[in-house]
Amino acid sequence: MTTMTPDAPEEPTNRPAPMHRVREWMSRPYARSIMILTVVIGFILLPLCWLILAAMNQSGAPASPIMEDIQTTIFVFTLISIPITAFVFAVLVYSLLGWKHVSGDEVPADASPAIRGNFVANILWSVITSLLAMFLVVWGLMELAQITANSYGTVSADEQPGGSSALIVNVTGQQWVWTFEYPQHDGLTSDILYLPKDRAVYFNVTSKDVLHNFWAVELGVKIDANPGAITQTGVTPNKAGTFNVRCAELCGLHHAYMQTEIRVLEKDAFDSWVRENGGQRTS
Ligand SMILES: [Cu+2]
DSSP: OOOOOTTSOOOOTTOOOHHHHHHHHHTSHHHHHHHHHHHHHHHHHHHHHHHHHHHHTTTOOOOSHHHHHHHHHHHHHHHHHHHHHHHHHHHHHHHHHTOOOOOSSOOOTTOOOOOTTOHHHHHHHHHHHHHHHHHHHHHHHHHHHHHHIIIIISSOGGGSTTSSSSEEEEEEEETTEEEEEEGGGTTEEESSEEEETTSOEEEEEEESSSOEEEEEGGGTEEEEEOBTOOEEEEEOOOSOEEEEEEEOSOOSTTGGGOEEEEEEEOHHHHHHHHHHTTOOOOO
16 A cells, blocks of 8 residues: 655656647647648748749839849748748638627636647747747848948948949929939039949939938839938949839929939940930049
């Protein structure tokens, strides 16, 4: 005959091991349904995302290395969000359609033990979500550095602002038009943004009245235009064509119409445009 000492309580033998509980949870009918729904919804979302990304390219983007980086980021983030979105929708759809009402407080006889408090499930949940969050942060910082380098840093000294081969454009926003001045070409001005292909361009951006935002859509350039201050950014257009400038800061009644064209021309065509419009190359 054995006797139990009071300080050594008997371990309950009916408590399943954590891994067993996870496996048991995965084999429950609703977990299987949610997994199947996740796969089905994921395959529905995949072509939809392709459509959205294709629509993004309709106007001719990307027209610069910056926009290429931005689109790669959108593409990668969209792709990795598909399984997560699909899982969330699967749980939602199953919760709406699959659960049945149980009256009273009694736990149904066929209910399995709750997954909450399970060590393996908690670790998996924490590790996977942390890895995902870390990936977003690291990717975001790397892309930001790359975009900043493409705006300012990766060109040789003579292509820096004030250098001999970079084109300087002074951008002025006012209610509700954009004006582009080319200080290296005798102060030539235009209300259409003409740019040469494959040459670094630096923008000095300002406003005459309220806050605007200079957005060269397909070039991936977007920077505030503030009255009384000059903001600077740069880009190297790498695709000839016609693109869009928009205002991206609500600036009054006709904000939505504060838009114009960008024409990225081959070098010779750009030089001809400068000559035909009276601009002299002064530096
Ligand atoms: Cu505006």
